[in-house]
Amino acid sequence: MQLGQHLPVLQVVIPLLSAPLCLLLRNGRLAWMFTLAVSWLVLAGAVWLLLQVLAHGTVSYALGAWPAPWGIEYHVDHVSAFVLLIVSGISAVVLPFAGISVAREIPADRVSLFYTLYLLCLTGLLGIVITGDAFNLFVFLEISALSSYALISQGRDRRALTASYHYLILGTIGATFILIGVGLLYMMTGTLNMQDIAVRLPAVTDTRTVRTAFAFLIVGISLKLALFPLHLWLPNAYTYAPSVVTAFLAATATKVGVYVLLRFVFTIFGAAFAFQVMSLGPILLVLALLAIFSASTVAIFQDNLKRMLAYSSVAQIGYMVLGISFASLTGLTAGILHLFNHALMKGALFLALGAVFYQLGTVQLTQLRGLGRRMPWTMAAIVIGGLSLVGVPLTVGFISKWYLILAALESGWWPVAVLVLLGSLLAMVYVGRLVETAYFHAPPEDDREVREAPLSLLLPIWILILANLYFGIDTSLTVGVARQAAALLLGVSP
Amino acid sequence: MLLALTVPLVAVPLVVAARRRPNLRESVTLIAATLLFGLVVSLAPQVMDGARPTVILAEPFPGLPLALVLEPLGLLFALIASFLWLITSVYSIGYMRGHREQHQTRFYAYFAIALAAVMGVAFAGNMLTLFVFYEVLTLSTYPLVTHAGTDQARRAGRVYLGLLLGTSIVFLLLAIAWTWSLAGTTDFTPGGILSGTAPAATLGLLLTLYVFGVGKAALMPFHRWLPAAMVAPTPVSALLHAVAVVKAGVFTILKVSVYLFGSGLMITLVASHWLQYVAAATILLASLVAMRQDNLKARLAYSTISQLGYVVLGALLANAAGIVGSAMHIATHAFGKITLFFCAGAILVATHKTEVSQMRGLGRRMPITMMAFLIASLSIIGLPPTGGTWSKWYLAIGTLEAGQLALLAVLMISSLLNIAYLLPIPLRAFFSAPSGDNVTGGTHEAPLFSLAAIIITTLGCLVLFFYPEPLYRLASQIGR
Numbered sequence: 015m016q017l018g019q020h021l022p023v024l025q026v027v028i029p030l031l032s033a034p035l036c037l038l039l040r041n042g043r044l045a046w047m048f049t050l051a052v053s054w055l056v057l058a059g060a061v062w063l064l065l066q067v068l069a070h071g072t073v074s075y076a077l078g079a080w081p082a083p084w085g086i087e088y089h090v091d092h093v094s095a096f097v098l099l100i101v102s103g104i105s106a107v108v109l110p111f112a113g114i115s116v117a118r119e120i121p122a123d124r125v126s127l128f129y130t131l132y133l134l135c136l137t138g139l140l141g142i143v144i145t146g147d148a149f150n151l152f153v154f155l156e157i158s159a160l161s162s163y164a165l166i167s168q169g170r171d172r173r174a175l176t177a178s179y180h181y182l183i184l185g186t187i188g189a190t191f192i193l194i195g196v197g198l199l200y201m202m203t204g205t206l207n208m209q210d211i212a213v214r215l216p217a218v219t220d221t222r223t224v225r226t227a228f229a230f231l232i233v234g235i236s237l238k239l240a241l242f243p244l245h246l247w248l249p250n251a252y253t254y255a256p257s258v259v260t261a262f263l264a265a266t267a268t269k270v271g272v273y274v275l276l277r278f279v280f281t282i283f284g285a286a287f288a289f290q291v292m293s294l295g296p297i298l299l300v301l302a303l304l305a306i307f308s309a310s311t312v313a314i315f316q317d318n319l320k321r322m323l324a325y326s327s328v329a330q331i332g333y334m335v336l337g338i339s340f341a342s343l344t345g346l347t348a349g350i351l352h353l354f355n356h357a358l359m360k361g362a363l364f365l366a367l368g369a370v371f372y373q374l375g376t377v378q379l380t381q382l383r384g385l386g387r388r389m390p391w392t393m394a395a396i397v398i399g400g401l402s403l404v405g406v407p408l409t410v411g412f413i414s415k416w417y418l419i420l421a422a423l424e425s426g427w428w429p430v431a432v433l434v435l436l437g438s439l440l441a442m443v444y445v446g447r448l449v450e451t452a453y454f455h456a457p458p459e460d461d462r463e464v465r466e467a468p469l470s471l472l473l474p475i476w477i478l479i480l481a482n483l484y485f486g487i488d489t490s491l492t493v494g495v496a497r498q499a500a501a502l503l504l505g506v507s508p
Numbered sequence: 509m510l511l512a513l514t515v516p517l518v519a520v521p522l523v524v525a526a527r528r529r530p531n532l533r534e535s536v537t538l539i540a541a542t543l544l545f546g547l548v549v550s551l552a553p554q555v556m557d558g559a560r561p562t563v564i565l566a567e568p569f570p571g572l573p574l575a576l577v578l579e580p581l582g583l584l585f586a587l588i589a590s591f592l593w594l595i596t597s598v599y600s601i602g603y604m605r606g607h608r609e610q611h612q613t614r615f616y617a618y619f620a621i622a623l624a625a626v627m628g629v630a631f632a633g634n635m636l637t638l639f640v641f642y643e644v645l646t647l648s649t650y651p652l653v654t655h656a657g658t659d660q661a662r663r664a665g666r667v668y669l670g671l672l673l674g675t676s677i678v679f680l681l682l683a684i685a686w687t688w689s690l691a692g693t694t695d696f697t698p699g700g701i702l703s704g705t706a707p708a709a710t711l712g713l714l715l716t717l718y719v720f721g722v723g724k725a726a727l728m729p730f731h732r733w734l735p736a737a738m739v740a741p742t743p744v745s746a747l748l749h750a751v752a753v754v755k756a757g758v759f760t761i762l763k764v765s766v767y768l769f770g771s772g773l774m775i776t777l778v779a780s781h782w783l784q785y786v787a788a789a790t791i792l793l794a795s796l797v798a799m800r801q802d803n804l805k806a807r808l809a810y811s812t813i814s815q816l817g818y819v820v821l822g823a824l825l826a827n828a829a830g831i832v833g834s835a836m837h838i839a840t841h842a843f844g845k846i847t848l849f850f851c852a853g854a855i856l857v858a859t860h861k862t863e864v865s866q867m868r869g870l871g872r873r874m875p876i877t878m879m880a881f882l883i884a885s886l887s888i889i890g891l892p893p894t895g896g897t898w899s900k901w902y903l904a905i906g907t908l909e910a911g912q913l914a915l916l917a918v919l920m921i922s923s924l925l926n927i928a929y930l931l932p933i934p935l936r937a938f939f940s941a942p943s944g945d946n947v948t949g950g951t952h953e954a955p956l957f958s959l960a961a962i963i964i965t966t967l968g969c970l971v972l973f974f975y976p977e978p979l980y981r982l983a984s985q986i987g988r
Contacts, residue, residue: 401647404673404677405677406643406647406673407639407640407643407644408640408644413568413569415681416569416681416685419681419682419685420685420688420689423685423686423689424689428682428686431682431685432678432682435677435678435681435682436678438677439673439674439677439678442669442670442673442674442677446666446669446670450662450665450666454654454657454661454662486568487566487568487574488566488568489568489569490567493569493570
């Protein structure tokens with residue numbers, strides 16, 4: 015028995031078992047270091063898994079050695095390995111930042127509790143991605159969701175509580191819808207294993223029950239991934255959550271939501287059913303475009319920067335869904351690629367705002383006047399991250415946009431390509447507003463001494479920023495894996 | 509060729525490191541500029557021999573690398589830009605100190621980055637690479653345009669970024685992606701790559717996207733950024749907005765015309781005719797607007813828009829004379845316009861005057877500057893003994909070859925308009941009775957560094973008239 019064989023299950027078991035251990039560590043600093051170690055371990059595992067998948071193809075693991083249709087199967091293919099890498103990678107970068115940021119934002123007696131919740135949330139997100147069992151997916155979805163409700167409620171602002179409650183209500187509705195969908199599928203096929211459902215589904219596909227299941231699942235998942243107009247929980251939740259939680263969730267939770275959408279639409283139902291029988295394409299296309307334009311426009315008028323970026327996230331989710339809605343190889347590649355790229359941008363930007371919050375105690379736009387002079391490294395990071403959001407060449411945002419446009423042109427929908435580009439102009443406006451305030455306005459009068467953020471905050475930010483630039487130039491890893499993942503989902507050769 | 513990109517970039521940290529010692533900082537800039545010019549000159553012989561060396565920087569998309577290829581048009585542009593960077597550096601030492609500008613280190617640093625981007629544009633081997641450096645150029649010049657940090661500078665910066673990034677993202681990027689999906693390549697290939705890939709109407713639309721997508725070419729109605737950007741310090745206006753940035757724009761259009769569409773295809777496209785009329789309208793309208801500007805820099809800005817129209821027109825005509833004329837006009841207009849801007853800056857530093865109406869009788873106080881202004885004006889108008897004569901000559905032949913008499917008429921009328929808005933300035937400076945405070949005192953020229961730069965570029969205008977041979981040979985190699 016080799017350790018490597020158990021790698022898939024270890025991805026979930028390690029953080030899951032660490033969570034209660036973390037609770038036992040009463041010292042906040044110790045809990046942080048422990049969480050950090052666990053997260054890095056998980057990242058190492060994720061990298062290993064990705065390499066295995068790239069070398070040998072799909073990895074399958076039978077939980078408790080019960081063979082697949084009966085027991086729970088963990089199923090790691092290109093798509094899940096890629097998303098695993100995103101989740102664990104972002105977590106590994108965010109946690110070093112968390113050290114002093116959490117110590118400042120969370121009361122000392124609750125810090126170890128905070129990290130326990132964090133580990134549970136990580137467990138849930140990883141579990142969703144790695145599992146090959148539809149019901150197991152729902153369980154992990156609930157683990158991650160419940161822990162993130164609690165994490166969001168830890169924000170210093172009291173409005174965090176209502177935001178969290180709001181999210182709880184909508185998130186639960188979404189989860190219930192997903193559960194109903196999974197239940198209906200189980201009723202029709204008698205199995206919960208995804209591959210197995212996929213095999214049995216074609217026989218019963220022409221029933222109202224399956225169509226209803228599809229509808230429930232799509233709506234439920236759309237709530238989870240905050241697809242317009244089901245995004246209403248997101249802006250408040252991201253605005254009032256602690257900085258670290260915002261950065262982590264913004265870069266991972268919605269990505270996992272998109273992953274679930276991909277899984278159900280392509281692996282379980284199959285592209286033919288979803289896009290030809292249920293005509294999902296136009297629905298997603300219209301919603302995605304609405305998301306891009308409405309959310310970007312709203313973002314322009316926000317004075318709280320976290321809220322501005324939250325709306326920008328809704329818009330960016332629109333880009334991912336847009337790519338998926340083409341249901342073509344290039345389109346799907348663009349969507350999956352943007353999962354990764356957007357995680358890099360938003361992770362970096364929310365962390366940078368976290369550093370601003372750490373120094374200023376606020377992220378109101380008006381308070382950022384003249385900050386370019388006083389926190390040069392943080393603001394430079396925000397500028398580069400913002401450019402990436404706009405999609406300027408040499409950043410990851412450009413790569414995503416390029417593939418999206420190509421996908422639109424390939425499908426012959428050039429007006430969509432124009433709209434995508436117009437959407438990035440809106441991003442330019444809200445990023446430009448931030449830059450002008452930080453660099454062209456004199457600092458506010460009541461001049462407290464504001465200095466650059468400490469190195470332990472800057473380092474994670476700049477790791478992500480440099481990743482933004484690196485993967486904007488050398489895309490062999492990201493595009494390569496995304497393309498293979500897309501080919502796998504569509505069942506064609508890459 | 510790769511060195512040409514790295515030299516200005518290496519200069520950036522050195523400039524920043526030497527921020528406390530201005531003399532050292534300026535020496536770094538001067539050395540880098542000299543080195544760069546030397547490098548670009550050393551590349552010339554191989555191009556004339558027909559070699560087309562290639563460097564691949566990275567490959568962000570499979571089959572679509574970031575590549576540099578040396579070819580005559582790019583070499584021409586790189587030569588002009590690197591030479592004028594050197595001269596401008598000399599000039600800005602006098603100007604920035606004489607005018608006591610703030611944040612000089614930031615100024616020199618971004619200037620060097622912008623130059624690296626210009627080199628990238630000049631040597632780009634395919635449209636994607638060109639686009640990447642084009643955007644870098646826009647972004648790196650934004651801090652230069654908004655250098656003053658005032659509300660006016662901020663508004664100008666908004667217009668600048670908004671128009672340049674906006675057009676390039678919405679139109680140009682779309683056009684490039686479209687080209688890629690049609691032709692499967694964006695390499696600059698002599699003879700073009702798009703011929704026969706799609707119906708003429710589609711290609712016409714694509715050409716329109718390209719021509720308007722290159723906002724830096726300042727074709728109406730996307731020209732507003734150029735007058736707005738004139739709030740920048742004069743050396744920036746001079747190098748970036750008379751030479752590097754705007755020329756990067758028309759250079760791009762020329763590249764697109766010669767290497768993506770190819771002249772054979774261009775001549776047959778109906779859209780190309782319509783765009784020629786747009787260019788002609790830009791030439792005339794901008795000249796008319798220029799006549800009404802009292803602010804000297806604004807007048808020069810509109811004059812630039814009009815002259816860029818010439819280059820675009822030549823590129824769209826796409827016959828041999830048109831291409832040669834366009835390429836030569838890039839060079840001759842660069843020398844003429846940079847001299848004019850230098851003069852405007854010299855007047856500002858020496859007398860703090862910005863309006864044309866204040867400059868009566870100024871010739872007695874600043875004889876050298878105003879003499880230079882006169883010669884450069886002649887070059888812009890296209891009169892001997894200046895270089896502008898030749899480029900306008902070839903452009904005129906280009907319109908005749910294409911049988912477009914109307915366009916020829918536009919060129920001629922515009923030359924008359926040029927006379928009307930440029931020549932009165934030096935003439936009044938010399939022959940009108942001095943007014944206001946121009947009466948007092950003897951000569952009072954700009955700082956020596958600035959004056960030296962003005963003299964060099966003025967001589968450049970004259971040299972291009974008497975020895976246009978090398979320039980012509982280089983220009984006639986384009987597309988081979």
